[in-house]
Amino acid sequence: MTTHPEISQQLEDVYTLPVYRNVRLPLTLARGAGSYVYDERDNAYLDLYGGHAVCSIGHSHPRWVEAMKEQVERLTFYSNAVYCPVRAEAAETLVTHSYPSMEAVYFCGSGAEANETALKIARKGTRRSLVVAMNGGFHGRTLGALSVTGFPKMRERFPENLDVWTRFFDLGDDSLFGIPDPERVAAVILEPIQSVAGVFLAEPDYYRQLREFCSRHGIVLIFDEVQTGTGRTGHWYAGHHWGVEPDIVTTAKGVGGGVPAGVVIANQAVAETVEPGDQATTFGGNPIAAAAIRATYGVIEEYGLLDQVRARSADLVSRLSALEGVREVRGLGYLLGVECEASAPNLQKRLFDERILVGECSHPHTIRLLPPLTVTSDEWEQFLDVFEKLVADPANA
Numbered sequence: 416m417t418t419h420p421e422i423s424q425q426l427e428d429v430y431t432l433p434v435y436r437n438v439r440l441p442l443t444l445a446r447g448a449g450s451y452v453y454d455e456r457d458n459a460y461l462d463l464y465g466g467h468a469v470c471s472i473g474h475s476h477p478r479w480v481e482a483m484k485e486q487v488e489r490l491t492f493y494s495n496a497v498y499c500p501v502r503a504e505a506a507e508t509l510v511t512h513s514y515p516s517m518e519a520v521y522f523c524g525s526g527a528e529a530n531e532t533a534l535k536i537a538r539k540g541t542r543r544s545l546v547v548a549m550n551g552g553f554h555g556r557t558l559g560a561l562s563v564t565g566f567p568k569m570r571e572r573f574p575e576n577l578d579v580w581t582r583f584f585d586l587g588d589d590s591l592f593g594i595p596d597p598e599r600v601a602a603v604i605l606e607p608i609q610s611v612a613g614v615f616l617a618e619p620d621y622y623r624q625l626r627e628f629c630s631r632h633g634i635v636l637i638f639d640e641v642q643t644g645t646g647r648t649g650h651w652y653a654g655h656h657w658g659v660e661p662d663i664v665t666t667a668k669g670v671g672g673g674v675p676a677g678v679v680i681a682n683q684a685v686a687e688t689v690e691p692g693d694q695a696t697t698f699g700g701n702p703i704a705a706a707a708i709r710a711t712y713g714v715i716e717e718y719g720l721l722d723q724v725r726a727r728s729a730d731l732v733s734r735l736s737a738l739e740g741v742r743e744v745r746g747l748g749y750l751l752g753v754e755c756e757a758s759a760p761n762l763q764k765r766l767f768d769e770r771i772l773v774g775e776c777s778h779p780h781t782i783r784l785l786p787p788l789t790v791t792s793d794e795w796e797q798f799l800d801v802f803e804k805l806v807a808d809p810a811n812a
């Protein structure tokens with residue numbers, strides 16, 4: 416049964432809680448392939464947003480689809496009550512492709528859940544309560560993750576969140592290293608590149624000093640790499656750019672290539688503090704998610720996507736930076752914020768009219784590019800041709 420697009424939009428509005436009302440694009444998707452998604456009339460949209468950085472290897476990559484089909488036929492679900500070979504392989508893949516000091520994985524279902532878990536583990540392991548987080552950092556909408564999310568507007572709607580235990584600093588502000596009571600701090604949690612805030616990074620030396628500060632005071636350093644993981648920045652994880660390893664890394668979004676999955680990876684010192692019963696979730700590491708993770712990593716390796724992302728991103732950044740109407744291009748790899756003279760919502764809408772999807776963020780003049788790592792040079796040319804004209808047009812201010 417195919418429902419008419421307008422009816423299906425109304426149905427969804429009627430039968431779902433209104434949390435996404437007014438934020439959806441007026442688009443009803445029917446399918447996706449590679450870097451494109453297609454509406455119900457089969458119009459193609461170039462997807463440079465990946466449904467919030469999720470579609471890391473494009474839509475329905477044939478190798479990934481094959482792996483999914485095979486797993487669905489073999490075993491669709493069993494919980495952590497049993498062992499499961501595909502889960503074991505996904506865990507090994509994740510650990511061996513993360514930071515060298517990482518030792519063990521916990522599987523869950525989303526980015527917020529991964530961060531909740533990391534915060535629980537850090538607090539229990541250190542027997543400390545305070546957490547340092549960053550203004551402009553986004554870590555998810557569940558109560559614990561919200562408590563360390565550096566957007567007061569989001570927290571204030573839920574005053575019973577746990578932010579009495581959080582101290583907020585600006586990313587890059589080294590006054591953090593002079594706080595009087597570091598022995599009360601369980602963890603520092605940060606997005607190494609703040610995405611929702613507008614794609615902001617600190618200087619490389621800041622991350623190194625932060626690592627040193629945490630080690631000196633027994634504080635667990637948590638990198639929230641929900642967006643920057645799975646090769647998005649041109650390395651498996653962002654800390655590789657600065658030679659800095661956290662104690663815990665969390666990831667989600669692109670890790671399953673579109674299938675919901677969240678992951679916490681811990682180094683040995685942290686892993687040793689975790690005991691049976693500290694955390695659990697029914698769907699964590701389920702066979703479908705595990706097969707999706709394995710296939711996603713397989714595609715990234717087989718097609719040399721990390722090298723490709725680094726090379727194409729360098730070219731793209733220099734071309735975007737030279738455009739009239741572009742103020743600044745921030746970010747690494749395929750997590751880019753393009754700050755423009757024009758208003759970001761206007762640009763996003765004009766690009767949408769040209770059937771190109773990009774993201775906005777909390778910075779009013781910055782659009783975000785979070786495309787599949789598989790985007791081709793020709794597809795970038797398609798974007799640049801359109802974008803060059805729109806970004807220079809004063810009508811979009």
Ligand SMILES: Cc1ncc(COP(=O)(O)O)c(C=O)c1O
Pocket residue numbers: 467524525526527528530553554555556606610611639640641642667668
């Ligand atoms: C950096 C970061 N952390 C955590 C989350 C929360 O992830 P999820 O929506 O899967 O709970 C997000 C989602 O946008 C994110 O960007």
